Amino acid sequence: MTTYTAPVKDMMFLYEKMRNNKDYNEIEKYNDVTPDLVKNILEEAAKINQNIILPLAKIGDENPTILENGIVRTPPGYKEAYNKFIADGWQSLSCDPKYGGQGMPKTVSAFFDEMLSSASLSFKLYSELSIGAYNCIHHHATEEIKNKYLSKMVEGKWSGTMCLTEPVCGTDLGLLKTKAVEQSDGTFKLNGQKIFITSGDHDLTENIIHLVIARASDSPKGTKGISLFLVPKFKVNEDGSIGSRNGISTGSIESKMGIKGSATCVLNFDDAVGYMIGPKNKGLNAMFTMMNLERIVVGIQGLGISEIAYQNSVSYAKERKQGKTNNNKSTNGADYIIDHADIKKSLLNMKSIIEGERALCFWLSQQTEVSLNHNDEKVRQEASDIVSLMTPVVKTMFTDLGMEITSDAMQVYGGYGYTKDQGIEQLYRDNRITPIYEGTNSIQAADLVFRKLVNKNGDIINKYINMIKNDCNIEEEKIKPFLEDLNFHIEILDKFTSWIKEKIQNSKDDASAACNDYLKALGFVSIAYAWIKVLEVSYKDYDNNKGFYEDKIQTAKFYFKRVLPRMENHFKTAATGSEYIMNFNFK
């Protein structure tokens, strides 16, 4: 089985030393969230994740969630762990105190998301989508609805889902067929089928609050006729108590390659009573509020699984002796594989990506809080644009690199990585969903290129790149070699950006064929940007914690020498265009 030690030290470094976003620090309500408080939270979080949730990973894999006589049963131990999870207040960590939440910022809750992803992604998904649904209701529903549903969801007694996908519409929601017919009392009756619904049904909570997109009977075709509905599994009485069963049944649950403890459901809606959330035909907007935050969390899942894969690889490499290193002068006896150049390189690759991602994610959490909570609307808007730009980047980079890292971890283990005992192959299987769900990584790349670079508020990508340039205007001599590398690659990114903007206008297929490459180029530069900020602190504060900062500096060195340069080829090949691709006919 895998072992896990939550990286509290690295997280606290970020929280103490990297909380340097001026706008974020102006959000008054977070003044009380002191490093001491956060440290306490993270240490408690480490305990529940390491001790209670980590063992559920293997249990869930070996005893998948099942559908039995219409009831979805989670794996053994899930219910007890979930009850402790909500009793200890983890579900309410980031929620509004008005509804019983603890009001922690995303700079803290993102750390918890990472830990929980490391411990058990399947278990995490039961609470994760609830937070998505909570956010959506919190932002878009009437006071009446909020008062009726939110406190139970914050408490964790009720959970939530996001019901988007149907058999013929995954990426393309305009094709959806679920119908909502308005009733005389203002409620709706929903009919249709939703598939791939994570936590669509289960036995952990008393009620499940589905957020469902559907087409009202008099709405137009396509994406402009989609509204959002709240559809509870059990109807809720006026006094907030649970009433009769609504018209929702579980058709089946999916048999999957991984995350087997998570219930992925086919849900049938048969005259299910629903309540419209937000304005009619604006359902996608409301849903996307929640989707965007959720996509960042999927990125964090990739980061969390990378972290545990990395930790276990390092431990194994320190224990396993095999072959002689180049520096072994004895005629007999093998060395620990961690001393082999090739294994060392592989482990540093993981470490430099993981720590860079974590720093980038922390920076993005601050931006997200600014976008939601700053007093100044203009500041909020600007932060929001940056968050929107970076959402597909974080989702895609962290999950794709998560596959690279779990795969490399398996190689470190050799044959033992492919067998079940060590748990590495499970990380590899579990993580493999992350580049697929919440919009495949290709869809993220298209979203980035066609919707996020430039929007009604202006040239967002230019603002972002300029921000990097300004932030990286650092005097410290020792950072110069890193900055030279960064600037070299920013120049390439600048060229790639101009190229792709031109293609969006004049040759859309060229842009489409280049989306993934552009996202990767932007992603590698963004992680390098996060590393520069880490280096800035590392050199400034060096004498206060030499061992820690020296480790950071050496890890950064690897990133700049071996990881960042990958972006160059993405531009080079993308720039060959798409004519030879589009003209090809598959027989």
Next chain:
Amino acid sequence: MTTYTAPVKDMMFLYEKMRNNKDYNEIEKYNDVTPDLVKNILEEAAKINQNIILPLAKIGDENPTILENGIVRTPPGYKEAYNKFIADGWQSLSCDPKYGGQGMPKTVSAFFDEMLSSASLSFKLYSELSIGAYNCIHHHATEEIKNKYLSKMVEGKWSGTMCLTEPVCGTDLGLLKTKAVEQSDGTFKLNGQKIFITSGDHDLTENIIHLVIARASDSPKGTKGISLFLVPKFKVNEDGSIGSRNGISTGSIESKMGIKGSATCVLNFDDAVGYMIGPKNKGLNAMFTMMNLERIVVGIQGLGISEIAYQNSVSYAKERKQGKTNNNKSTNGADYIIDHADIKKSLLNMKSIIEGERALCFWLSQQTEVSLNHNDEKVRQEASDIVSLMTPVVKTMFTDLGMEITSDAMQVYGGYGYTKDQGIEQLYRDNRITPIYEGTNSIQAADLVFRKLVNKNGDIINKYINMIKNDCNIEEEKIKPFLEDLNFHIEILDKFTSWIKEKIQNSKDDASAACNDYLKALGFVSIAYAWIKVLEVSYKDYDNNKGFYEDKIQTAKFYFKRVLPRMENHFKTAATGSEYIMNFNFK
């Protein structure tokens, strides 16, 4: 479930048009292997693989091989299929007619290996290791042993294994502990444990002939004290009939991420009677004869799984409608995803790699035959050096790119790729063993760099690169742009080669940290070389088969524009050395 149509057309193109190795064509015994005969064989092979073996893939995954009261039982249907497989003569395809084989060259058997890998890797492994054992016995054993064992193995009534790995020695065979004590009658008694033994036990054949490496009691430590032994599951009487059970038992079978139909066994040897094969203490040499051929076959496994993943992706992309392409002018209705630039790019990436690999493999099969069967010893030696050089390259490139292709196939399917129904996730899991077994891909890379570039026969890599340069000295105007690209990348390969040779002498850690990168650089250029040879024929023979050749030319274009350029970054990053890696201390 997946579907599969064997690519007989592409294989016959290679066999008819690309069989242009002068030395190969001088091997007299293959004069009779006419295109008509090969076509008949491949068409029959297609039938058994498509109709009988393909369905076993899913069956084996859902009903893994089990160990029951000491007996290993293969999945339902395996036995019937295996009996048909041997009755139809597929096991004996490449074997010596002296022992009942059909004497087909590797240029033909490699095609069959590919098809069988596409249909079911788990099923394939039962016959594959037998051929490895057959080859080893055929090359190294006495006439007496050969006469006693080979015809049954060729017939397929008996199977074979390769027993190398032990709990503390995978990569590093010098550490092995299995002991062999010589008896007064010249036989040996073996004691020890072997792990990860593919087809180590099963119910498909009457006997299993294990080839076991072990240390004779008076042999030195390390790799210089290893001998090879033949150890049958059941002892064989003088008349060739099956005698009493030998001292071999199955301790357990592994529970694995994939290839669940294949029995991966822990074998315990308790006073098992064995017969020494080849000279004492030279066991590794003999074993490596077989390992090297086997490593190429593992590469072919990666190719076969890539092919079926590709075929299914194309079919799905032609059926699934989602989103509008850039050229869709209608206000309603989605397009087939195969018309999206991004999906098209992904499919062409697969196709250009697969067809390039198949052509390279065909070229290598000719070289292998020359190395084994040419009359002139010098010609044999030269071919053998090239085969040795390319063995780790083919093993690693084809399996790593196989993971890229099965992963991309899963992305094409989206959520349906992650669930069990479509069979794509199984291809992804099954293929994941290929970069691990028969020596992890990192070991292959170290083997290439430290043992294969230069050997006692000279500077092999230089000969190889010069051969490419000579072979690519083509006048055809239309090939010029491809050649320019190739030459650009050969120059990089030249520089990388000089760099790594210098590092092998003066800075071994730099070379160790660069092995994987060097292998990739060499691999991408080698596939490009194969494509140039295909292009040469395609232009020459163009008018005879326009559709087919146009498809080749367009596919090659993709390879040169989008795949080959990846090699550049491998040199660039490798050249940053290893000091910053070796100095790093993992806490």
